[in-house]
Amino acid sequence: MCPRTDKQFEEIRESKRSQIIDAALECFATRGYHAVSISELADFAGISKGLMYNYFKSKDELLKSIFKQVMSVMLQLFDPDKKGLPGKEELEKYLDRYFNHLKSNIILWKMYMAVFSQPAVQEILKDEILEASRKPLEIMENYCKALGYKDPKAEVAFMSTLMSGVIFEYISDPENYPLDKIKKRILKLYQ
Amino acid sequence: MCPRTDKQFEEIRESKRSQIIDAALECFATRGYHAVSISELADFAGISKGLMYNYFKSKDELLKSIFKQVMSVMLQLFDPDKKGLPGKEELEKYLDRYFNHLKSNIILWKMYMAVFSQPAVQEILKDEILEASRKPLEIMENYCKALGYKDPKAEVAFMSTLMSGVIFEYISDPENYPLDKIKKRILKLYQ
Amino acid sequence: MCPRTDKQFEEIRESKRSQIIDAALECFATRGYHAVSISELADFAGISKGLMYNYFKSKDELLKSIFKQVMSVMLQLFDPDKKGLPGKEELEKYLDRYFNHLKSNIILWKMYMAVFSQPAVQEILKDEILEASRKPLEIMENYCKALGYKDPKAEVAFMSTLMSGVIFEYISDPENYPLDKIKKRILKLYQ
Amino acid sequence: MCPRTDKQFEEIRESKRSQIIDAALECFATRGYHAVSISELADFAGISKGLMYNYFKSKDELLKSIFKQVMSVMLQLFDPDKKGLPGKEELEKYLDRYFNHLKSNIILWKMYMAVFSQPAVQEILKDEILEASRKPLEIMENYCKALGYKDPKAEVAFMSTLMSGVIFEYISDPENYPLDKIKKRILKLYQ
DNA sequence: TATGAATGAGGCTTCATTCAT
DNA sequence: AATGAATGAAGCCTCATTCAT
Numbered sequence: 001m002c003p004r005t006d007k008q009f010e011e012i013r014e015s016k017r018s019q020i021i022d023a024a025l026e027c028f029a030t031r032g033y034h035a036v037s038i039s040e041l042a043d044f045a046g047i048s049k050g051l052m053y054n055y056f057k058s059k060d061e062l063l064k065s066i067f068k069q070v071m072s073v074m075l076q077l078f079d080p081d082k083k084g085l086p087g088k089e090e091l092e093k094y095l096d097r098y099f100n101h102l103k104s105n106i107i108l109w110k111m112y113m114a115v116f117s118q119p120a121v122q123e124i125l126k127d128e129i130l131e132a133s134r135k136p137l138e139i140m141e142n143y144c145k146a147l148g149y150k151d152p153k154a155e156v157a158f159m160s161t162l163m164s165g166v167i168f169e170y171i172s173d174p175e176n177y178p179l180d181k182i183k184k185r186i187l188k189l190y191q
Numbered sequence: 192m193c194p195r196t197d198k199q200f201e202e203i204r205e206s207k208r209s210q211i212i213d214a215a216l217e218c219f220a221t222r223g224y225h226a227v228s229i230s231e232l233a234d235f236a237g238i239s240k241g242l243m244y245n246y247f248k249s250k251d252e253l254l255k256s257i258f259k260q261v262m263s264v265m266l267q268l269f270d271p272d273k274k275g276l277p278g279k280e281e282l283e284k285y286l287d288r289y290f291n292h293l294k295s296n297i298i299l300w301k302m303y304m305a306v307f308s309q310p311a312v313q314e315i316l317k318d319e320i321l322e323a324s325r326k327p328l329e330i331m332e333n334y335c336k337a338l339g340y341k342d343p344k345a346e347v348a349f350m351s352t353l354m355s356g357v358i359f360e361y362i363s364d365p366e367n368y369p370l371d372k373i374k375k376r377i378l379k380l381y382q
Numbered sequence: 383m384c385p386r387t388d389k390q391f392e393e394i395r396e397s398k399r400s401q402i403i404d405a406a407l408e409c410f411a412t413r414g415y416h417a418v419s420i421s422e423l424a425d426f427a428g429i430s431k432g433l434m435y436n437y438f439k440s441k442d443e444l445l446k447s448i449f450k451q452v453m454s455v456m457l458q459l460f461d462p463d464k465k466g467l468p469g470k471e472e473l474e475k476y477l478d479r480y481f482n483h484l485k486s487n488i489i490l491w492k493m494y495m496a497v498f499s500q501p502a503v504q505e506i507l508k509d510e511i512l513e514a515s516r517k518p519l520e521i522m523e524n525y526c527k528a529l530g531y532k533d534p535k536a537e538v539a540f541m542s543t544l545m546s547g548v549i550f551e552y553i554s555d556p557e558n559y560p561l562d563k564i565k566k567r568i569l570k571l572y573q
Numbered sequence: 574m575c576p577r578t579d580k581q582f583e584e585i586r587e588s589k590r591s592q593i594i595d596a597a598l599e600c601f602a603t604r605g606y607h608a609v610s611i612s613e614l615a616d617f618a619g620i621s622k623g624l625m626y627n628y629f630k631s632k633d634e635l636l637k638s639i640f641k642q643v644m645s646v647m648l649q650l651f652d653p654d655k656k657g658l659p660g661k662e663e664l665e666k667y668l669d670r671y672f673n674h675l676k677s678n679i680i681l682w683k684m685y686m687a688v689f690s691q692p693a694v695q696e697i698l699k700d701e702i703l704e705a706s707r708k709p710l711e712i713m714e715n716y717c718k719a720l721g722y723k724d725p726k727a728e729v730a731f732m733s734t735l736m737s738g739v740i741f742e743y744i745s746d747p748e749n750y751p752l753d754k755i756k757k758r759i760l761k762l763y764q
Numbered sequence: 765t766a767t768g769a770a771t772g773a774g775g776c777t778t779c780a781t782t783c784a785t
Numbered sequence: 786a787a788t789g790a791a792t793g794a795a796g797c798c799t800c801a802t803t804c805a806t
Contacts, residue, residue: 412692
């Protein structure tokens, strides 16, 4: 008989928003942004087409929201709690975290790759991508400086290459890619 | 005014086919498969929409044809003329060829990545992909064995990772990626 | 804390109804019926979408209600208090009232014109329109007879033409239309 | 067996374009711009929805094209062949042309009114409207000057008022509006 | 072989309306 | 009485594909 309280509405919105983002994340990651229609998305999320637009202004905006969420999760990965000087030990922990994250969040990384490799999508997310890549690069540069590399920027590029390669190979064939062996192999490089 | 011979017709067809494939390759690689319409493609290739369907049964078929061509070009890269035992020197030449190829055929590699990140397309091209990757993997395994690695398969996975990473990073930002430094860095690993 | 009386409820309802009609009148008149959504309307009126439907069965019904109100206000304009015989002096007063009304109720007249130019709406409001135009026409006919016109019906048509023209031109560009000069010009016709 | 010639294509395009504009003119004029959907329009014109967009970039563009055509037809009305000084005789001919035009092109004038009275449509056609009204106003001003009015601009406003009124009343009820009597009545004003 | 007009399915989006609270 | 989440029909538009010439 009474209207819902603001708090109730807030909860509904937050939960439904998550529900949509999760559904879209899975669809986009596994089938590609353009290949998934709003209709399919709504069906998959268990809501009506119209409701999508109650939560996201457009399909593009939905993609941006997903990307922001993906990036925020990933940034936590790259956000070291310890402020201590990075060293070999730190790097090992860092890689550990990274590989574990990859294993347990494969969908996020698929999304990440899908986004990065589709020019049309890149266009949409240009700004967000630039902003998101700043932090990890900074961290890696700190490691490289601490490890005494003469050309830290080049070493960062190499590290990025390694990491991109790992992601790419792993999500292409998670069953067969020897993730652990690769981790050891990489660690050996920085001993 | 004399009627063309069958051979001439065949040549015309073949040349026009190439013309279309080249145009489509450039469009798809730079803007993405879904973002390019048949209309735009026809304009870009300098022919009419209708004629496209004279050469390719559908847009999907066109994509498959392009991918086959891309793969055939890449296989040449991985087809060593010299049958000599692989060693450090050979590896250096191999990497040289690889990096040069990447530099001068960036469009092909963009296409290659684009295909890999489109699940729907992957499905269609599964077999071609598998077949195409056989040869390079074999070659790399030979190198690894020759270099005395205890676990050659793991080292091959690492090499693949490196190469995927290089492709990915390079095509993402060709202007700024230090391709040559990365090549040296990789060679240092195998000295 | 005492429960409201029925009368209070009634007053609240009536006042809220007015609030909605006023808001809708302004929106429709300035931006057009189709261009204004119920959502915008509710925002503008400071209530929720749902409540709109508590007061009006549909958007069309709302329009009808507005038009009825517009017509009732206009009928007052054409309802002369004085029953004295119409003459030149009366006509002047009549036009005065008319022009002043136009100036101070431009929104009502915009609405009136908007309705007339929407065939779909005309259909809905056919009867209301006919009924509403009876009175002014009657008054004008009386004037014409009193002024001694041989063909009073034709002169009424001419007067209607003048008035429609004034409305049309004035609401099209209220800033620049010389309303007062036009009034004088018309009065000169009937001296 | 041969493709059509450019000329043939040109003819097809021109004729189909007309067909669409005519259909749209009738629909918009009688039922209103917003009330007519592209689907209905296509049906009415006897073509597919898609083809509409082969000829007009959008519904708005179609409206603009129609308005341009309407205006071009009307401008001919206001474009006197004779360059002689305007006088009473000229004015009579001018009004003659005007009233006849109204009678035989009622749809055009309905369209004109529909456009002018719908704010949303005005918005779309802002520029075109301004441009189109320049010429007739200029002509009327010349008449007024020639007729010796002290305040020609005011008299132009009065004439515009008359003409708008005539259009408005006539298209509202063509059957019963005494067009000829009104013409005489107006002429009497300028004897 | 070659053209581009024509089609129609399907995409994204809006919005009047309903309904649980 | 009041709210806004939820629905789904319908709108505009795109585009792969067909077809007459």
